[in-house]
Amino acid sequence: MSEKHLQTGDILPPYTGKLRLFAMRFCPYAERSVLVLNAKKIEYDLVFINLDHKPEWIFNFNPKGAVPALEYEEGKAIFDSNIINVYLDEKYPEVPLQASDPLRRAQDKCLVELFASAQSAYYTAAFAPQNVEPSTVENYKKGLDLLQKELEKRGTKFLHGDEPGLIDYTIWPFLERFEALPLLGKPEFSIDKSKYELLVTYMEAMKNVPAVKAYTLAPETHAKFTESRVKGDANYNMLDTSAVCCMRPRKKKE
């Protein structure tokens, strides 16, 4: 996986015949689709793009120029994470990630929708901290309460069941980033283990899931990227070590 983010002027890498996901290394929405691809053991190419200086060709795949976008056939793409993930689950039915019961699927979708205000609270706290109000913290805590209660109600190791499913992979990228908030000077957003024991246990379990392990980043890394973005100079290539400024010949990381 190349950590380099392609930008305006960079050419589109040639199509290799594999599914190709356009993403940004630190984007939680794109991560949803990476996790699903990993979990379903589908082979894919991953291309990161610089969201501040977008390569022109991304608009051919997604008119909004947003990630994630999935090139499912040469030159043809579908987008937004939820649409991509349902497509993947249907097209590649081995390792099914959606609930099999239509009611449960609907309830999972409602859970994601209810969690959205905690996601918004995270974005405000991380990227517009000056706009944090008591209601921001309240919405964030409501989201944590929601997951804690749901885990209690379902009584399984993961929200989906004994194994993680689409619902877990949809929510995980945000929980991953929530842990960065105390490092960004926002202690009121820390997840108190004594209050959220089930949730914290769940988060530890998710970190050990192979699909997540292959892509997850530490809270310190998210905090560093977030700070660079807030400063107005997002360091997209933070993790790219392909061009080391060292005289010693070194194998390029692909």
Add this chain to the structure above:
Amino acid sequence: MANVTGIINFNTKHLTRGDPLPPYNGKLRVYNMRLCPFAQRTILALNAKNIDYEVVNINLADKPEWLTNKSVFDKVPLIEIKEGVCISESLTIVEYIDEAYPEKPLLPKDPVRKALDKIIVEATGPIVTLVIKSVKAPETITEENISLFYKTLDYIQDKLKERGTQYLGGDEPGFVDYMIWPWFERLLVLNKDDARASIDPKKFGLLMAYLDKMKKDPAIVPYLVPDEIMIAFHEGFKTGPNPSYEVLDLI
């Protein structure tokens, strides 16, 4: 099978604070508001699939106390599929209905085609924005709102051309057609004389022909209201935060 839409009463009283919850009688129930475009998506999907259901209309200006017990979302549409078991969010509801009642599918089976149809529905956001703003807060309409609106009309028309079928969903209307219809229904009535949102038939001939066909669709026809009712209902927004519910008693 007989067409169920002929026997469903869409025009029940809009229940408000103090009104008791009608007892659940085992039939699929839609918590609705007669002219809510989001709730209409649920009605159209049920009509198109010829599923029997009952409507409980809700006065959104002063909701009955029991609505929050049904769903934390406290909005319409809401469906109650068995006593105390509810699903919210218009698109989630319709996808559920399509999965739980497999005859007369609204979404295509092919995973790519299904994804592309959902993308079209998502892409109509600027139309939804313009309709809502022109009714509730016309002074907030920006140049960008208008330009995105027209780009979206172009996009829909291009999709019709590209697919070459009578409807976006194929030879019959499908999920994509029914999910976007409520917004076009309002555009054609409320924004008929609105220069900012007028649909030039010379530029949008194919789109207008498609909309004319949709207006005659058997799932849509039983739920249409006279133009005067649609207009009078929305008048309330000109002087306050709520539409004119009393107009609905005239249907």
